[in-house]
Amino acid sequence: MIDVRKMHREESDLLSHIDRSEYIRAIYRQIANGVEERAAGHECTGWDAASLRKLQQRFEEELEAGGAAFGAFEGERLVGFAVLAHQFRGEHKDRLQLDLMYVTRSHRRQGIGRSLMDEVKREAVLRGARYLYISSTETDSAFNFYRDAGSEPTEEVDQELFTLEPEDIHMIISLEKE
Template sequence: MITYRTMTQDQVNKLKEIDRSEHIDLIYKMQNGNLLEIGANHECPNWNVEMIEELQERYLFELSHGGTAIGAFDGDMLIAFGVLAHKFRGANQDQLQVDLMYVSRNYRRQGVGTQILNQLADEARSRGAKYLYISSTETRSAVSFYRSNGSRLTDGIDEELFNKEPEDIHMIKEL
C-alpha cells in the first residue's frame, strides 16, 4: 500500500531510493513560443554520485528555508517525492515553484505523481500562491505529465530558473 507524507531533512538519504531511469523517445524544445518535438532514442540512467549530491543539496536547501517535501512510500521505501520551493516568484509574487519531482520507474503512470502534485498544490494554495511554476525537463513523459495535470506553457518565464536550466520547458498551473 502506498502512503503519502511530509518529508523531513533527516530523510535526505532516502532520495537515493528513487529510480529515475527512463527510456526517452521524444524531447521538446521551445521555438518561437511553440513546442517543437524532436525524436530521441536513449536511456536516461539512474543517479550517479554527483547527481545524488546535487539533488540532496537542493532538497536540504529548500526544506531549511521553508519549502515542503511530500513523499510517496511503498512500505518504508521512498518511491516518489516532490518539493515545493519556499520562494515566491512571478511579477505578482503569487507563484511557488515545484522544484523537484521524481517518481521511480516502476511506479509511473499509476497516479502517484498526480497525488504528490495535488498535495503540493494544496500546500501552495494554503501559503497564498495562485499558481505553481514548473520548470520541467524537456522529455515527453515529464511535459505530458504536467500538461495532463492542468499545466500550460507560461508567457512569464522566470529568468533565474531559465538561466539555470535553459532547455527546460517552463509551465504554470493555476491553483
C-alpha cells in the first residue's frame, strides 16, 4: 500500500531511494505554436552522487523558503515525491510552480504520480494560486504525464525558469476547478 504524506526538509536523504532512470523514446521541443516531437531512443541513467546532492539541496532550500513537499511511501521507502515552490509567478502573481516531481522506475504507471499531483494542486489552491506552472523535462514520459494531468503549453513563459532550463516544456494547469 502506498501512503502519500507531507515531507520535511530533514527527509532529503530519502530522495536517494528514487530511481529516476528511464528509456526515453522521444523528446519534445517547445516551438512558437506548441510543441514538436523528435525521436530519441536512449536510456537515461540514475543520479550520480553530485547530481543527487544538488537535488537534495534544491529540495531543502525550497522547503526552507516556504515550499511544500509530498512523498509517496511504500512502508519506509520513498517511491515518489513532488515539491511545490513557494514563489508566486506570472504577470498576476497567481501561479505556483511544481518544482520537482519523480516516481521511482519500478512504481510508475500505478497512479502515484497522479496522487502526488493531486496533493500539489490542493496545496497550491490553499495558498491562493489560480494556476500550477510546470517547467517539464522534454522527455515523452514527463510531457505526456503532465498533458494527461490537464496541463497545456503556456503562452506566458516564465523567463527566470526558461533561462535556468531552456530545453524544458513550459506548461500550465488551471486550478479554478480544483
